[in-house]
Amino acid sequence: MSDSAQQATVPAHTPPKWGTTEVLPLPARFNSAVRELAAKRFAATGAAWKDVVFARQFDLFSLSDAQAIEQAALDDGYRFEFSATVSLESEPHKYKRPERTGATFADGESSDGRRQVGVGDNVLRKSENVVGEAALISTTEQVMSYLADGVPPGTIAVIDDSGGTLTAPIIEGFAGVICLGGTVRSHLGILAREYDVPTLMNCTIDAISDGDVVEIEVTAAPPAADAYETGDTGHARIWLHEKGA
Amino acid sequence: MEIDYRRLLEANNYLRQLSDTTYWLCITRTVQESKLFPMNPYMLLSYLNTFYRLPTLLREIDAVTPAEELGDRAREVSLKVNTVNAAWGMPAFYLIGREMLMNWGLLGPADAVQDVVDVLDFSRRFNLSYHRNDGHLTNKEFGDRSQYLPERTLQVFEADLHGVTPGDRLHTAATKLIAQLSQFAFLAHCECRIGIHTSGPYNFGENRQLIVRDFFELTEGDYPWLDGIATQLPHMNLTIPIVFKDTNFHLMDDWASFEAEPAYDANNIVAVGMYTADALTDGYVPVAMENAETLAETMENYREILNQATADLWKRIATWTREQMIDAGALVYSSVAKDFAHLAGTYRQDDWFQIDDRVQRFKPLMNDEYGRDNLAEMVGLLGFPHQKANEYTMARYSGLNQNMLTGIPYSVLVDDDFAPTAGNQLSGSSSLPPKTGLWTTSQGRLEIDEYNRRAREFTPSVLQGANRYLDEEWVKRNYRSERADELYKLTQRTSRNLAGRGAGLRRADLH
Numbered sequence: 001m002s003d004s005a006q007q008a009t010v011p012a013h014t015p016p017k018w019g020t021t022e023v024l025p026l027p028a029r030f031n032s033a034v035r036e037l038a039a040k041r042f043a044a045t046g047a048a049w050k051d052v053v054f055a056r057q058f059d060l061f062s063l064s065d066a067q068a069i070e071q072a073a074l075d076d077g078y079r080f081e082f083s084a085t086v087s088l089e090s091e092p093h094k095y096k097r098p099e100r101t102g103a104t105f106a107d108g109e110s111s112d113g114r115r116q117v118g119v120g121d122n123v124l125r126k127s128e129n130v131v132g133e134a135a136l137i138s139t140t141e142q143v144m145s146y147l148a149d150g151v152p153p154g155t156i157a158v159i160d161d162s163g164g165t166l167t168a169p170i171i172e173g174f175a176g177v178i179c180l181g182g183t184v185r186s187h188l189g190i191l192a193r194e195y196d197v198p199t200l201m202n203c204t205i206d207a208i209s210d211g212d213v214v215e216i217e218v219t220a221a222p223p224a225a226d227a228y229e230t231g232d233t234g235h236a237r238i239w240l241h242e243k244g245a
Numbered sequence: 246m247e248i249d250y251r252r253l254l255e256a257n258n259y260l261r262q263l264s265d266t267t268y269w270l271c272i273t274r275t276v277q278e279s280k281l282f283p284m285n286p287y288m289l290l291s292y293l294n295t296f297y298r299l300p301t302l303l304r305e306i307d308a309v310t311p312a313e314e315l316g317d318r319a320r321e322v323s324l325k326v327n328t329v330n331a332a333w334g335m336p337a338f339y340l341i342g343r344e345m346l347m348n349w350g351l352l353g354p355a356d357a358v359q360d361v362v363d364v365l366d367f368s369r370r371f372n373l374s375y376h377r378n379d380g381h382l383t384n385k386e387f388g389d390r391s392q393y394l395p396e397r398t399l400q401v402f403e404a405d406l407h408g409v410t411p412g413d414r415l416h417t418a419a420t421k422l423i424a425q426l427s428q429f430a431f432l433a434h435c436e437c438r439i440g441i442h443t444s445g446p447y448n449f450g451e452n453r454q455l456i457v458r459d460f461f462e463l464t465e466g467d468y469p470w471l472d473g474i475a476t477q478l479p480h481m482n483l484t485i486p487i488v489f490k491d492t493n494f495h496l497m498d499d500w501a502s503f504e505a506e507p508a509y510d511a512n513n514i515v516a517v518g519m520y521t522a523d524a525l526t527d528g529y530v531p532v533a534m535e536n537a538e539t540l541a542e543t544m545e546n547y548r549e550i551l552n553q554a555t556a557d558l559w560k561r562i563a564t565w566t567r568e569q570m571i572d573a574g575a576l577v578y579s580s581v582a583k584d585f586a587h588l589a590g591t592y593r594q595d596d597w598f599q600i601d602d603r604v605q606r607f608k609p610l611m612n613d614e615y616g617r618d619n620l621a622e623m624v625g626l627l628g629f630p631h632q633k634a635n636e637y638t639m640a641r642y643s644g645l646n647q648n649m650l651t652g653i654p655y656s657v658l659v660d661d662d663f664a665p666t667a668g669n670q671l672s673g674s675s676s677l678p679p680k681t682g683l684w685t686t687s688q689g690r691l692e693i694d695e696y697n698r699r700a701r702e703f704t705p706s707v708l709q710g711a712n713r714y715l716d717e718e719w720v721k722r723n724y725r726s727e728r729a730d731e732l733y734k735l736t737q738r739t740s741r742n743l744a745g746r747g748a749g750l751r752r753a754d755l756h
Contacts, residue, residue, distance in 0.1 A: 010662075011654075012350050012353035012356070016630045016631040018635055018636065018646065019632065019633035022630070023628040024618040026615050027615065027618050027619040027622045027628075030610055030615055030619070031348055031629075034350065034351070035349060035350040048662055049662050050356075050661070050662050053352065053663070053664045054356075054668055058606070062606055063606040063608075066607055066610050069609070069610060070610060080614040082614075083285065083613040084278075084570070085280050086283065086566070087612070090567045091567070094612060095612075124508070138280060143559075144560075144563065147560075160280070161279060161280035161281075162277065162278065163277065163282070163431075165281045165435075165562075166281045169555050169556040169559045171428070172424075186277065187431055187436065193508075193509065194423055194424035194427050196420075196424075222508060225504060225506070
């Protein structure tokens with residue numbers, strides 16, 4: 001029996017009738033590689049599937065196989081996008097360097113010494129907007145520093161992480177939070193509500209720098225329950241207080 | 246369990262319900278990422294760990310304490326084997342791990358059929374028993390609602406909770422403690438939400454609703470990284486029932502998350518209380534419920550302890566390597582059923598806190614991007630080739646010809662080229678420092694052998710003998726009987742206001 005004929009008799013390796021391949025490029029690349037390897041290795045055993053699938057599973061796929069798949073991608077020049085800073089720091093050769101994203105919020109109107117620099121989704125409606133100095137926070141070292149020295153009063157944190165753990169020990173100290181991702185249902189949104197910290201989630205902003213005086217419109221209505229399905233979001237505004245104004 | 250056509254039909258029906266519900270849960274949230282934890286890589290590894298280990302561990306537990314008896318236990322008090330962990334997470338994680346292996350060609354749809362049937366059978370029996378009072382299988386089946394507590398427990402809550410108004414000491418203490426508990430639970434669980442649980446709503450009359458908020462793993466216990474953390478806190482778990490005015494909790498989903506109209510606002514809280522429960526408690530144990538001042542003072546004290554604990558734990562985690570963060574997160578997820586072992590008295594640390602050797606081989610694939618995109622592919626896009634169904638089908642929610650979870654082919658009844666189980670030999674390791682601390686329980690801090698011994702010998706009084714079968718259909722016509730009075734009095738024993746009042750009470754009698 002030829003390899004291809006034998007493979008065709010094994011349900012685990014028969015291409016599914018109605019599917020083709022993954023939508024996203026990296027899953028398609030890695031998963032196809034594992035599939036091809038598993039089929040080839042099984043064919044080489046000459047044994048029945050039931051005697052291989054668990055009893056000889058390391059013959060089908062091993063740690064070194066996974067390492068080879070990753071290395072092949074790296075050798076091709078592929079660099080992965082990171083989400084956790086520990087990934088970038090511990091394996092910098094595998095990851096793309098973070099690029100400073102350009103302004104994603106078009107020029108807003110200026111009036112009363114304020115220029116609109118962004119929009120977001122308000123977590124909990126307050127009676128007054130909050131004004132404070134922006135602090136861009138994305139690393140554990142920054143959090144450690146705030147833990148040691150305290151969060152300066154009036155700090156509005158600009159965080160590109162919708163998780164609740166990076167800023168866990170210091171969130172209560174913020175006068176406000178501008179989160180560049182997530183939704184009002186994300187972990188950071190949940191915690192902001194519990195801690196009663198004025199917070200905008202899912203923000204799109206123009207460049208904001210450390211020390212800029214910003215105002216967040218936490219008097220805006222929170223998004224409706226179906227806002228993320230309808231796209232009716234981004235109604236809370238963010239202003240930069242212009243120097244000398 | 247022997248596999249026959251009837252059992253396969255039942256298993257596939259339950260599997261498809263899980264598939265639809267899990268898809269709905271996933272698409273109504275964005276992919277949760279974290280700058281601190283590589284979440285998506287650890288989630289994928291956790292599913293694989295669950296696939297290889299769970300069937301063996303559940304069979305041992307089921308033989309000692311059957312799943313329906315474990316459901317009885319979880320229906321009486323807040324335990325970590327709850328909606329998000331046991332009712333949804335345990336079977337879903339197992340089946341998602343199966344999907345990953347099938348997609349890689351390392352598993353056929355018929356392989357591990359005995360394991361799949363056993364896990365689903367255990368899960369279904371647990372869920373039916375856990376939801377016995379509302380008569381449903383899942384929160385989704387009940388219309389995103391969760392009402393598993395009996396009247397006798399809810400009456401104690403209604404009679405004993407302390408009234409609050411915004412700005413008073415207890416209101417402030419309660420809202421601050423809940424925030425701190427939420428924060429600590431996210432951190433202790435490596436950014437995932439499974440240390441937090443909410444159930445309800447229950448109708449408390451006069452446009453008021455009760456929700457029951459639970460927080461788990463608050464100090465030394467199973468998680469090795471909590472050794473030495475929050476050791477001044479005498480409770481592993483805390484339950485905070487909260488009564489809201491003018492707020493309709495219209496959604497309580499199978500992740501034990503809620504949505505309300507108007508949105509959750511602490512200013513609408515009108516009463517609170519605090520309790521604890523674990524595998525050794527005979528019902529909920531009141532915590533500082535004597536009066537409002539004592540409760541407020543205790544909440545303030547616990548908040549201070551947990552505030553310090555959050556900083557201590559954060560500093561510990563900030564020193565972890567990427568692999569340690571991944572192992573910890575994967576173990577949090579793959580151990581969602583571990584408290585079944587505590588209830589049965591079969592708990593062994595290595596069973597639940599090792600990454601299986603069969604899983605370790607996949608680690609090099611788990612960079613952040615693959616983790617994020619493969620997860621999105623599998624649970625959102627349903628883009629694995631084998632997740633597609635024939636072109637005429639329209640799935641629930643998506644309307645597309647695709648399903649997240651793959652059914653068991655009925656051909657297993659006539660074909661034989663498949664392996665029925667992944668095996669029962671568990672071998673693994675962890676990059677984390679080993680656990681050295683004790684286990685915090687309601688009976689003090691114990692070594693694990695002693696904890697297991699006491700668990701094996703314990704049955705709550707409301708579940709002993711015939712009590713187990715005295716449900717509310719029975720109470721409806723027997724509330725004047727001595728047996729009903731005795732049953733209610735067991736739950737009322739620790740109540741400040743209802744001790745000894747028996748089974749005949751209605752809401753009007755409580756105030």
